[in-house]
Amino acid sequence: MKHHAAYGLGLEDLDVVIVEDSKPMQTLIRSILISFKVARVRVFDSADEALEAMLSEPPNVILADWRMAPTSGYQLLRLIRHRHMEPLCYVPLLFITAHGTRALVDKGLRAGAHHLLVKPLSPATLYSRLQWLLTDERQMILESSGFYNIDGIHKTLDVQAEKIKTLENARHYHKQATKRLAAVQSAVEKEFASASRSVPDSVDLTGKRIIPAASDKKAPRISAFGSTRATGS
Template sequence: MEDLDVVVIDDARPMQTILRSTLQSFRVQRIRTFDGAEEALDAMQIDPPNLVLTDWYMKPMSGLHLLQRIRRRKMAPLCFLPILFVTAHGTRTVVEKALRGGAQNVLIKPVAPSTLYQRLQWTLRDHREFELLDDGRYVIGGMADRLDRHARKVAHIANVLHRGASPSMTRKIEMLAARRAEDERRKAALSGDSSDDFAVVRTN
């Protein structure tokens, strides 16, 4: 951790302070904070960091837009930069967009220091290869297929369970299936297993 150069991007100054303080407790050597993604991107193109922690909802450039910009082949070597989202909006849609877009991890605020440390260590040991898409963007190889298989598995379980069930029971079963899928992702993430492809952590 001592040799890391970490960029933190969040439009909320209190969150910047929390993340900076937490990273300092890990003895991270260099921490650069930015209020916006555009400013951070300009700085990173001149002086690339080792890792990025960024919020999701920001203006004028969102975290997703930043991810898409960085992952372009023409941004090399920045396009291979490890990117972790730290967001309060941990919906299924946000998580899927982040992972399909090439993010290594998604952490849900508030994040405990021990959890952040674990995910940083996991990311530094992450040896998954990048895959170049037809549109010139890099993503984590095989991620889209794994997400699709996971979604089909959840849908199949829900379909089997609610055959012949009433509408109200069907809704309950669908909610249960979605909750079960989220629990599986969370347990896998907390295990610290480097084979985990659904690294989503909620600590509140």
């Protein structure tokens, strides 16, 4: 096992290669890196052109766009991670993409990328990612496939995928339970409304007779001897 090519260096020591087919993005990234006072910045329009130059002078870090033609950034990563590409196989690569989907991130990291940066790229984001990279002590290991990768990355991604799957299952269950509860509440309300319309005015919902309220007129009072008289005020 071996550390990646930028481990333990300072920003001012870095030789960075930018592989980007967009001129505006080239200018932006180059300007940001120069503001960090890195030792060297090389810019290439295509992966093939960059690969030829890097075979002669390997950099410490590669910043590559994911989608390029004819060779994509992903294909470039797979090329340099092969064991016969030493020392390029140890150079950390950070993807720059406008499509940072979960599936794309998973694919890139499983192929040996160290990180994915989403456009638009800010100086603060690039600075923090480079600083993190310089202290990332995960080592590069040779897999049975003949390609180098980051030690433990597959296990880490598998654990994350399982957590995401568990959360998605929980959300699905909650959604279904909420629907069932709403259906039960709706049925109960309809039944209650139907029962209320069918009950006579003189009987309450328990079946008990409703006794009319007393009027304001004084009712006659019956004495113990059977005689009647009106109650006075």
